[in-house]
Amino acid sequence: MTKKNYTQFSSDIDFSGYDHIVIGSGIGGLTAATWLAKAGKKIAILERHYVPGGFTHSFKRKQGFQWDVGVHYMGNLNKKGALLGMFNFITNRKLKWEFMGEVYDVVHIGNKKYEFRAGRDNFKKQLIQYFPEERQAINSYLELIDKANKRGALFFLEKVFEPWLSKSLGRIIRKRYSKYCHRTTWDVLNEITDNKLLIAVLCGQCGNYGLSPKHSSFGAHAMVVSHFMDGGYYPIGGASQISNTVIDVLNDLGSKVFINADVQEIITKNNRVVGIKVQNNIIPCKNVISNVGVHNTFNHLLSNKAKQHCKFHIRGVKPSTGHICLYIGLNKSSSTLDLPKHNVWYYANENTDEIIEKSSLSEAPKNFAYISFPSAKDPDWDNKNSNKATIQAISVGHYNWFSDFENQPWMKREAAYKKLKSDFEKSMLERLYSLFPQLKGCVIETEVSTPLSTKHFSNYKHGEIYGLEHTPNRFKLPFLRPKTKIKGLKLVGQDITLVGVSGAMISGILCATTILKMQSRHLFKDLKNFQNH
Incomplete structure (x- = not known):
């Protein structure tokens, strides 16, 4: 396992040579940093904890035991999966995965047991065996999952649009997705079946996005369920290998992660970033990427004036x-x-x-x-x-x-x-x-x-693990996108896209694309080379 591939923060360190400073070393920030570093940028990542990686890090105890704090399994990592290509790209193929087998989740409802089998056809066949009278409902459910995710992919891509395009084409994209993301999971499923046990089974993985059916957005449910449908995978060596391998790549590219670096403020002047305050030290900089959640960014790191300029108002989320x-x-x-x-x-x-x-x-x-x-x-x-x-x-x-x-x-x-x-x-x-x-x-x-x-x-103020709750109202917040109204301030993390490692990774790619613009084309060409093992 890679050790000590990060640096202790010190007020003596000269940060003037860095193009961007990332606050927080979760996978969203690490992904954005790697894409930018591969485009020739020099990145500094500041982490308040004494171990980098955010929810991808692990911890040990004296008897040799090691546990992960956030990553229990990943999906969409089959050989043709785009997500595998993303992991290969940001780790230079150093990160390896273990397939969890034919069954990846087992849902117990009372004394009954329901297996989730890898592969869409296997998943459907198994469900129909459990609920033969609900064949039509199960088929309808899978069709809704596909339709929702097709619209959802465009919804998240729209987050990199410039304002003029967002107001025109983006408006159409958001409207088409609203029929899925602005409704609760319960409302959608209750239209295709009145079998409460089947609904409970279909929502058995709801802990992966943190809300029960009557409160969660069906758009979030559909993406999470689909993410695992081809099976589960686990990083060989434990979840910490995700951040360790990415940080190794960043070090090779001339960028660094600094630990025990508690950022207290993003300093702005005339609605642009001019620096950050870290443990009472002022570091001048022009470009900051916040990976600490929108609540922390707007409510704790920015002044009220800057917050108001960004029109950050969470209503009902x-x-x-x-x-x-x-x-x-x-x-x-x-x-x-x-x-x-x-x-x-x-x-x-x-x-x-x-x-x-x-x-x-x-x-x-x-x-x-x-x-x-x-x-x-x-x-x-x-x-x-x-x-x-x-x-x-x-x-x-x-x-x-x-x-x-x-x-x-x-x-x-x-x-x-x-x-x-x-x-x-x-x-x-x-x-x-x-x-x-x-x-x-x-x-x-x-x-x-x-x-x-x-x-x-x-540093999540209410001990939350998934950022903003994944309700229908979450998908109505206009500022959940990488680019803010503060020049030089960008956002990454699961708040910008969706829950989990894959959601945070995608936010990092969207953020880097927003910054690099046309230069990103070359990185996407490189990404294709990493699609397969």
Whole structure:
């Protein structure tokens, strides 16, 4: 594994030779930086954490266990997939992937189990076997997914249009997509079937975008479901290999990542960027790319005057959900314990909205759990960690459950907070043992993260993991695009496009395209060379 391919920030460092400064080292910022670096630009990436990578980084504990904080699997990485070409392009083919197998997700609704099989035809065939009387509804569902995604691809491409084109052609594109993205998943599915169990199964992956059917945009649902339909893949060596390999490429191109660099302000004058403030040090610069979310960018890094000039007004769109995660280390290998590569989604019943909306801290794991087995997915794990295995078990975690402790220091919060974490751990282990009884007696390491943990490391103010919530109203916000009204300020990240690593990557490409304009043609030609292994 690559080590120390980043630099400690210091006020003595001369940043005058950098063409662009990226705030935040998540995959959106890293992607934009790599595209710009390959076009001959010199980029500095500033990361407030002591480890780069955003939600693609991993962490270790003393007994040798390693867990990912955000990436559990990726889709669209088959040989002909465009996303594979993007990864190959930004990592120079250094990043390798492991296919998770024929089954990539298993949804439990009460005591019933539903497998999601790789490949559209396999997916459809399996669903029809479960619901033979719903054949027409299933066919209609898949057709709607295709139509929504066709319109959605143009919707996101439109984000690089210049204002004059956005007002004309862009308006048509947005209107055509609105019939999908401006409606909830429940409203769309309820028109094709009244089978609540089928709807619950079709929405079994809703945790991937953080909202239940009656609140999520069908446009977001369609893209996420389609993303995984050809199967799941896991980065060999763990999720941290994603950022590590990209940073290696950036270093080779003369760009750098700086850690412990907490940006406090984007300084503007006459509606243009003139510098940034980092740990009370002023760094003059003309071009900044913010990868820290629109809430942080507009509400915390820009002055009120600059915010008003950008016409940043969020109406009816809140931060996305938080989560609680139990990280588990076991004293036997994945093969010995017969751990699956696929992910498990558990719901106590078919009332998905009620489970998510009315969840309480004490009841959360009893009603909903997402369980991932990273050591089973990674063929490199056993080479470095014999007779050990890891699991991540996640449930709903609302910020207000823990807000009484938000001003207390990390790792030093009072006993009442620790008690909440301990109770969650006990409840989640009970859920885990009910699904995998062979794990009893094998757990030797545990750790619990809450939305306060997410806030501490990511600086998302409500511990959210998906930026802005993926409601229909999100798709009506005009400023969610790379170019802002502040000259020299660009935006990347999942807020600009869609949830997850792939959404953030695409935002990085859109941002780089906005900056490079016609020069991007050469990069897209190079990208085609990376489409296949």
